[in-house]
Amino acid sequence: MPAGPMHADEARIDGSLVRRLLAEQFRQWAELPLKRVESAGTVNALYRLGDDMAVRLPRIADGADDVTKEHAWLPRLAPMLPFPVPEILGLGTPAAGYPWHWAVLRWLDGDLPAPDALTDADGLAADLGAFVAALRGIDLPGGPTAYRGVALATVDAETRSAIGELRGAIDTLAATAAWEEALAAPSWTGPPLWLHSDLMPMNLLTRQGRLTAVLDFGTLGTGDPACDFIPAWNLLPAEARSVFRDAAGADDAGWARGRGWALSMALVQLPYYRTTNPVIAGNAEHVIREVLAEF
Numbered sequence: 092m093p094a095g096p097m098h099a100d101e102a103r104i105d106g107s108l109v110r111r112l113l114a115e116q117f118r119q120w121a122e123l124p125l126k127r128v129e130s131a132g133t134v135n136a137l138y139r140l141g142d143d144m145a146v147r148l149p150r151i152a153d154g155a156d157d158v159t160k161e162h163a164w165l166p167r168l169a170p171m172l173p174f175p176v177p178e179i180l181g182l183g184t185p186a187a188g189y190p191w192h193w194a195v196l197r198w199l200d201g202d203l204p205a206p207d208a209l210t211d212a213d214g215l216a217a218d219l220g221a222f223v224a225a226l227r228g229i230d231l232p233g234g235p236t237a238y239r240g241v242a243l244a245t246v247d248a249e250t251r252s253a254i255g256e257l258r259g260a261i262d263t264l265a266a267t268a269a270w271e272e273a274l275a276a277p278s279w280t281g282p283p284l285w286l287h288s289d290l291m292p293m294n295l296l297t298r299q300g301r302l303t304a305v306l307d308f309g310t311l312g313t314g315d316p317a318c319d320f321i322p323a324w325n326l327l328p329a330e331a332r333s334v335f336r337d338a339a340g341a342d343d344a345g346w347a348r349g350r351g352w353a354l355s356m357a358l359v360q361l362p363y364y365r366t367t368n369p370v371i372a373g374n375a376e377h378v379i380r381e382v383l384a385e386f
Contacts, residue, residue: 157309201296211300220338240314273351320349
């Protein structure tokens with residue numbers, strides 16, 4: 092888990108701040124037991140509130156709009172999805188020296204999956220594919236542009252910069268070649284579809300190896316759905332990828348772009364979180380190995 096601040100502009104968040112916010116805005120919950128949840132999340136701090144609620148607060152300005160976006164869209168999307176997603180019970184406003192919106196959510200139980208400890212990889216792959224297919228099949232106009240729903244080329248400069256930073260730590264020639272192959276894949280030409288755009292293992296919950304919930308929709312929106320194929324490389328073993336791909340309905344071009352997103356994310360994450368978030372850094376190393384082995 093993170094040993095300290097991960098970002099230069101990270102807000103100072105502790106239990107006393109959360110207590111003050113609750114006392115001011117949600118007095119009915121202010122005296123419930125409160126405990127910080129140790130998490131590898133990079134954007135939000137999370138506290139368990141009582142037995143069946145959680146308080147989530149953005150750590151950084153880049154995540155400040157995520158809460159209001161979820162508040163606006165998740166109630167409309169949730170009934171059309173095959174697995175539970177966060178339910179916001181209360182939307183908090185800036186106060187007590189804290190500058191952004193925050194939320195009280197219903198607690199969702201489950202286990203975080205890990206690539207080296209999957210007990211039903213094919214079943215999880217099928218579940219994840221069904222979730223991705225259901226999300227991209229939703230007909231709900233007016234959605235915001237998803238964080239990674241854009242062309243892969245928009246992150247070319249930062250991806251190449253990260254490859255340069257990793258010289259000596261990874262096979263940069265192979266990483267560059269794999270990245271350029273992804274960039275060469277045909278672009279998305281369809282209408283913008285709904286996507287989560289951050290299906291990292293820490294945003295998934297499981298029970299007995301199967302998916303039970305999907306968390307953290309701060310990056311949700313519409314666009315090219317290819318980035319929702321990233322669990323194929325950040326979580327699933329090679330032998331389960333075809334199950335996921337078939338269930339998600341990925342074509343060759345989308346699959347190639349999805350592999351490019353997985354690689355880009357990992358390349359950028361590894362040097363950034365190498366000393367501050369060992370879980371994210373470890374997953375990034377895993378993704379790079381998986382993508383380059385497949386390449």
